[in-house]
Amino acid sequence: MTGSLMTDIRYLAPHTLDEAVSAYADAAGAARILAGGTDLLVQMRSGMISPGLILDIKKISELTEISETPEGGFRVGAAVSGAVLAEHPTFGKVWPGVLEALNLIGSTQIQGRASAGGNLCNGSPAGDSVPAMIAAGATVTVQGPGGRRDIPVEAVPVGPGRTNLAPGEILVSFTLPPRAPGSSDAYLRMIPRTEMDIAVVGCGVNLSMKDGVCTAARVALGAVAPTVVLVEDAAKALIGSKLDDAALEAAATACRAACHPIDDKRGTIVYRTKVAGVLLKRTAGIAADRAGRS
Amino acid sequence: MNEMTNSWIGKSTIRPDGADKVTGRAAYAADTNMPGMIWGKVLRSPHPHARIISIDTSKAEALAGVKAVVTAKDIVDFPVDTPVPLGIQDMRWMCRNVMAREKALFHGHPIAAVAATTEAIAAEACKLIEVDYEVLPWAIEIEDAIKPDAPILHDFIQFEGKPSNIAGTLEHKLGDIDAGFAKADVVIERDFNTRPIHQGYIENHACLVSVASDGRTTIWSSSQGQFMVRAMTSFLTGLPQSDIRAIPAEIGGGFGGKTIIYLEPLATILSKKSGRPVKMVMTREEVMRATGPTSGSMSTVRIGATKDGKIVAAQGVFYLQAGALPGSPIRGAAGCAFAPYDIPNVVSRGFDVVSNRSKVAAYRAPGAPIGAHAVECVLDELAEALNIDPLDLRIRNAAREGTKAAHGPVYPRIGLLETMEAAKAHPHYKAPLGKFQGRGVASGYWFNAGGESSAQVNITEDGNVVVTTGHPDVGGSRAAIANIAAELLGIDYRRVSVLIGDTATIGYSNLTGGSRVLFASAMVVTQSAEQVIGQLKARAAKLWGIEADAVVWENGEARPSGDHTGNFPTMTLAEIAAKATATGGPIGAGVQLNTTGAEGGFSTHICDVEVDVDLGIVRVIRYTSFQDVGRAIHPAYVEGQIQGGAVQGIGWALNEEYIYNAKGQVDNPSFLDYRMPVCSDMPMLDAVMIEIPNPKHPQGVRGVGEVPLVPVMAAVANAIHDAVGKRFFSLPMSPPKVLEGLDEGTLQAAE
Structure with a gap:
């Protein structure tokens, strides 16, 4: 930045979660969490926000770790960048949809900074990793002055730019459940260009296949409503089917019905609604292929 | 030699x-600093159209760190009834563009400027300036600006005896248009609409100006002409040209958009008032709100041909957006539109329309791509109606040495025909296409200078x-x-x-x-x-x-x-x-x-697209430009010019547009939502350079920088038609628009 700022900004980079939670709670709303900063710095530069305290959470080990849970799932720190997650030896094999969603965000440089935690806490209905995480059935661990709690990802956003996190609560990690054999996931988004854009519609599908039949599924849509939507009717249409045209069409219909988008500079109501159905079919096809379809 | x-x-x-x-x-404009330097910031209008009742700068001036404030009364006033042209600009309009005078005419129009010891103080001071506006009804689109009851931007502009937003007209005529159409067996007439698009240079406008106590002034800035900077700054500040030294910085892109100035006169007056060097750097948002895009347009083109494919008459009407002040490139649209063809009877008219958006600036062959878009799409339809290959139709009617063009010249040796014949013979033109893939061609002309x-x-x-x-x-x-x-x-x-x-x-x-x-x-x-x-x-x-x-x-x-x-x-x-x-x-x-002796440039393009018919997304999958380059003195650079023009045209064709909100404000002033193409959107862009040396130049040079953009939008539109059987007449051909245009019947026919 050139020139100096009118207001002073404090910067803290605590090494423990307790210190972070305490500083965050003490700041009483004047603080912002810095993980990759790919939303925060843009919002500050555009004048949308001017925080009094920036709390960098990247020095807290739990927030930057990727580990396998005893049950066979994964725990991913909230500040882990997409690029780091891509380097993990097994995560991307088990959750290719989550990984591809996170690494559709921005450019290579941005992917070296941007985290799934930031993407979720930014509260945008168009955040790419959010539908993939919801489809995955991921939960988040949050810690605040009142202690720790685990909640499903879909319970975090409540509206554009707003989350369910209580004052002083910090997102710690994502937990992805263990996988049955024959399971996989996928994420697709519609953008007019091929990269460096924001989803007009995003679709995450996570499913399990056995003997050619879909035995479990979760479907989530982004950018079609004030928050990312878990579309249970679409999942129901897929479960028990061989992902034949009729089942896919029924799931697409459910996706279109779940859309409550707005007309804005990024897309129209009509267009977004149509596209949600198209993306469901394509995403389910990719997830099924990855699952082996058998 | x-x-x-x-x-x-x-x-x-x-x-x-x-x-x-x-x-x-490399030192760009924003890289230059001086001891004692302070920062200038511009307060911009939040309204698209408003009378300025009063401006009170006293609170801003009282803020600690503020060194100078400028409003329109500090800028030299050029009365509206006396033209003062400088190149393609007129100081009557420039003095009103760099600082709103009677009225704020667009969202982003400068109202005042402040210089302070830091950027943040300057920005804070801008917020302390109190402006009393009388908000007026506005017109942003051409169709709204030319309605009989449209809000009038300028009382002094009259058209056909009445106050109007039509600020100027131009007409090129050749032969007898009625007699020409009477000979036609097939006549095609279509209406077209193109959107204003920004040049999109990476480097935002920036300058550093130092006015010494003896009045000698040094300007470091990013522009396409240091002498233009000197002359315009002199006009707008009243300083003699001999006192101004304008030093050109390395330039981070211009594409025509830096043939005009915005900040230099403001920084000069701020520096003169404060006695300190003043630096000003626009943000991208300011660039998108307040600097020149090229015009949007509404046009109608009518072309008639005989059964054997000879064009006998052509008529074009081109309405171009000037933005808030007169001066759209109607000469480029009306003059270049039919220039590639030997047509005996032509009428080509241009209308310059003011509306409440930022004043347009030159953009790569200003106006010419707008005219070519309409003409080359109609030619494609004409070829289809006549059952003639679209390149053959163009070859049959191509201008050549001795052709009299409607805009004036009789051509010397030109290489247009060679570009068409090279395209016809190129493997690209015969390459197989898959499902929902299509191929389009188009040609174009630019005057050069x-x-x-x-x-x-x-x-x-x-x-x-x-x-x-x-x-x-x-x-x-x-x-x-x-x-x-x-x-x-x-x-x-x-x-x-x-x-x-x-x-x-x-x-x-x-x-x-x-x-x-x-x-x-x-x-x-x-x-x-x-x-x-x-x-x-x-x-x-x-x-x-x-x-x-x-x-x-x-x-x-x-x-x-x-x-x-x-x-x-x-x-x-x-x-x-x-x-x-x-x-x-x-x-x-x-x-x-x-x-003298700069002869025109011609180009013919082949574009292949693939349409995702479920999402309405068009991807360009192969593109080849064939251009008469005169003599390629440095071939890699010429190739770069040709590729760059193609990319800009593809962006114009497919996604770029300004989006305005209900308050008449630009809603997408960033590269995130103003969707210029990114690298991964493009295939490799092939350039075939054809060298027909300009006989009037010692090395045979013809200008090569602008014509590469001229045919592109039509080539893309024609390719989309070939892919899906549907013609789109309005840009951008963005996914929602394409999807809306594709119905079951069209798609079955396309398969």
Whole structure:
């Protein structure tokens, strides 16, 4: 930045979660969490926000770790960048949809900074990793002055730019459940260009296949409503089917019905609604292929 | 120089600006700083149209750190009834564009400017300026601005005797249009709509201005013409040109958008008032809100042909958005639209329409792509109706040497036909296409330009060469001039250093625009180099004691000839330079000319697209441009120009547009939501350079920078039609629009 700022900004980079939670709670709303900063710095530069305290959470080990849970799932720190997650030896094999969603965000440089935690806490209905995480059935661990709690990802956003996190609560990690054999996931988004854009519609599908039949599924849509939507009717249409045209069409219909988008500079109501159905079919096809379809 | 050894002309030599740019050493406008420097910021109108009742700057002036405030009363006022043209601009409009005078005319129009010790204080001071606005009804789109009851932007503009937003007209006529259409067997008429699009240069506008206590003023800024900066700043501030030294920074893209100024006069007055150097740097949002895009347009084109494919009549009506103040490129639209064809009967009209959006600036072949979009789409439909191959229709009607164009000239030797024939013969034109893939073609024309240029060629004491010209280099002029100077002098191009002088160190040179720079500067450099060679021969003759005309210059050496052949050892440039003091002093020459003979440029493009018919997304999958480049002095740069034009046209065709909210404000002033193409959107863009040398230029140069954009949108639209059987007449052909246009019947037919 050139020139100096009118207001002073404090910067803290605590090494423990307790210190972070305490500083965050003490700041009483004047603080912002810095993980990759790919939303925060843009919002500050555009004048949308001017925080009094920036709390960098990247020095807290739990927030930057990727580990396998005893049950066979994964725990991913909230500040882990997409690029780091891509380097993990097994995560991307088990959750290719989550990984591809996170690494559709921005450019290579941005992917070296941007985290799934930031993407979720930014509260945008168009955040790419959010539908993939919801489809995955991921939960988040949050810690605040009142202690720790685990909640499903879909319970975090409540509206554009707003989350369910209580004052002083910090997102710690994502937990992805263990996988049955024959399971996989996928994420697709519609953008007019091929990269460096924001989803007009995003679709995450996570499913399990056995003997050619879909035995479990979760479907989530982004950018079609004030928050990312878990579309249970679409999942129901897929479960028990061989992902034949009729089942896919029924799931697409459910996706279109779940859309409550707005007309804005990024897309129209009509267009977004149509596209949600198209993306469901394509995403389910990719997830099924990855699952082996058998 | 009639004999070319061509050691360097036609070679893609290492570009002289390359190392500085890739290592970050290149100094752009925002990289310049001075001791004591302060920061300027602009307060901009939040309204698209409002009368300014009052401006109170007292609170801003009282803020600690604020050193100066500027409003319209500090800018020289040019009365609206007396034109003061400067190039394509008029100071009546410039003085109202750099600072709103009677009214704020667009969202982002400057209202006041502040200089303070920090950027943050300047921004804070802008918030303290109290402006009392009377918000007025506004019109942003052309169709709204030309309605009978439209809000009128300027009381002084009249059209057909009534207050109007139509600020000007232009008409080109050839033959008898009614008689022409009477002979036609097939007539196609269509309406078209294109959107304003921004040049999208990476470097935002920036300047640093220092006004010394004696009034002498130095401007460092990013522009396409330091002399334009000097003249306009002089007009708008009242300082004499001789007191202003404008130093061109390295430029981070212009595409026409930096042939105009925004910040320099404000920074100059702020500096004069404060006594401190003032730096101003726009944000991207400011660039998108308040600097010139090219015009949006509404046009109608009607073309008639006989059954055998001979075009007998053509008519075009082009309404172009000027933005808030008059001056859209109607000449480019109406003049270039039909220029590639030999058509006996033509009427081409342009209408300049003001509306409440930022004033347009030049953008790569200003206006020409708008005209070509309409004409080339109609030709495609005409070819379909006549059952003639679209390239064959163009070849049958192509302008050639001797053709009289509707906009005036009778063409000399031109290479249009060669571009069409090369396209027809190219493997691309015959390559197989898959499902929902299609191919389109289109041609285009740009005037090109000559005009004033100055050059100085000096021989250094160690026998190397410094060439100074007066044009900011946006497209490779330094590399090309190095090639030409090396060629003429017969030395390695690495011994030639090409610099861009400032307004105090090189003679007047018109701005970089119109595809004129290499054409014009090569002429003055050639003449200067010839004079230098004359001096070098004379110095050798003096040393040898023979007549100067008994010396020839070959391969970088003076050699005795005729009766003296072999009597003396040859002398190199370095050897002669070393003896310069003893033989008459420094060696060098300068030439200044108003150049003429820039002949037009033509291009023909083939575009392949694939349409995702479920999402409405169009992807360009193959693109080949065929262009008459005159002579490719530096082929890699020419190829880059051709590729760059194609990319810009593809963005214009598919996604770029300004989106306004219900308050008449630009809603997408960023590269995130103003969707210029990204690299991964593009296939490799092929360039086929056809060299038909310009007979009126010593190296055969034709301008190459602008025509690469002209045919693109039509080529894309025609390819989409070929892919899905549907014609789109309105840009951008964005996914929602394409999806809406595709119904089941259309798609079944396309399969």
